[in-house]
Amino acid sequence: MKNTFVVGSRKSQLALTQTEWVIEKLKKLYPNIRFEIKEIVTKGDKILDVTLSKVGGKGLFVKEIEQALLDGEIDFAVHSMKDMPAEMAEGLTIGAVPEREDPRDCLISNQDYTIETLPIGAKVGTSSLRRAAQIVAYRPDLKIESIRGNVNTRLSKLETDGLNAIILAAAGLKRMNWQDRITQYLDVDLCLPAVGQGALGIQVRENDQETIQMLQYIDDQETRMIISAERALLHHLQGGCQIPIGAYARWQNDQIHLVGMVAAVDGKRILKAEATGSKEEAVSLGIKVANQLLQQGADQILAEVKEGK
Numbered sequence: 001m002k003n004t005f006v007v008g009s010r011k012s013q014l015a016l017t018q019t020e021w022v023i024e025k026l027k028k029l030y031p032n033i034r035f036e037i038k039e040i041v042t043k044g045d046k047i048l049d050v051t052l053s054k055v056g057g058k059g060l061f062v063k064e065i066e067q068a069l070l071d072g073e074i075d076f077a078v079h080s081m082k083d084m085p086a087e088m089a090e091g092l093t094i095g096a097v098p099e100r101e102d103p104r105d106c107l108i109s110n111q112d113y114t115i116e117t118l119p120i121g122a123k124v125g126t127s128s129l130r131r132a133a134q135i136v137a138y139r140p141d142l143k144i145e146s147i148r149g150n151v152n153t154r155l156s157k158l159e160t161d162g163l164n165a166i167i168l169a170a171a172g173l174k175r176m177n178w179q180d181r182i183t184q185y186l187d188v189d190l191c192l193p194a195v196g197q198g199a200l201g202i203q204v205r206e207n208d209q210e211t212i213q214m215l216q217y218i219d220d221q222e223t224r225m226i227i228s229a230e231r232a233l234l235h236h237l238q239g240g241c242q243i244p245i246g247a248y249a250r251w252q253n254d255q256i257h258l259v260g261m262v263a264a265v266d267g268k269r270i271l272k273a274e275a276t277g278s279k280e281e282a283v284s285l286g287i288k289v290a291n292q293l294l295q296q297g298a299d300q301i302l303a304e305v306k307e308g309k
Helices: 013-029 063-070 129-138 151-160 170-175 209-218 221-237 279-295 298-306
Strands: 004-009 034-039 076-080 092-096 105-108 123-126 143-146 165-169 200-205 245-252 255-263 270-277
Touching (some): 004 013, 004 063, 013 076, 013 151, 013 170, 013 200, 013 209, 063 092, 123 129, 221 255, 255 279, 255 298, 279 298
Parallel strands (some): 004 076
Antiparallel strands (some): 092 200
C-alpha cells in the first residue's frame, strides 16, 4: 500500500472537521500512512447571495471535488451525504459510509424559543426549501428568511439579521462540538430530514481497489443500508439537495422502516408515504415509497418546484 493519500474536502470549517475525523479513524488503523487534505471550492461555496433552489444544477457542493477525483488529484473525498446528488458521476463510487450522526434538524434561538413558543410572525432563517415547507406547514404564521453560508456564518446571522431562530442540521453542530447552541431538536415527524442527513459519504474512483480496501474498515454496513434506501427514493424521484424532498430510514426489529416526503414550497401540500422491508430490500424499499409519493401527486409538486412556481 502506498504511504501517502490525498483527501479532497470543501474548505468550510465543518467540512474540514468531518474530513479530519475520517482521517483520525484511518490513522488508528494505518499509523504509518500519511494523509494530506486538499481543500476545494465548489460552486455552492462561491454563490452565497442566491438561494440554493435558484442556483440550479445538481452536485452544487460536490462537482469540483468529483472532477479532482476523476483527474487523479485526490485519492478519496469526504462529503456530507445529503449534498450528494442521486446519480453518481461515472467512474466514481462510495467507498465507505461511517456510522451516522444525529439525522435531525434543530432550532437555534438566542431567546431560547422553541418552534411552539416562537412569537406570531417570528423570523426563522433557513437555506432549505425542505425545512421551510415543513416549518410553515406546522406554523403558517412564521416568516421564513433565506440564509446561506457555512455554519459559523448562519449562526452569526442570528445576531446581525434580526432573526428569532434558525434551523440547521444537528449533525454538523455536534461534529463541531457546538451542541450547546441547540435550543430544540425537531422531531422527524415534524421536520423530516434530508436524504442522507447526518451521514458521511467517502467517495473514491471505482477502479481504485487499494483505496476501497483501506476504506472498508470504517464502513458501517447498517448505516450504508438505510442510506441506500433513502438515496433510492431520491434517485427515483430525480431529486437533489435543492428540492423539498425528505426521507428517513431507521432499523426496526431487524428491518428497515422508511418514511419519505415531498412538499410544496409554501407548505400547503405535504405528501408522505412509508414502508418496511428487509435489509436485502433496501433499494427496492426506496423505490416503493417513491412510487407511493408519485401516486399521490409528487411529480406535479416537483415539476412546479423545478419551474420556480
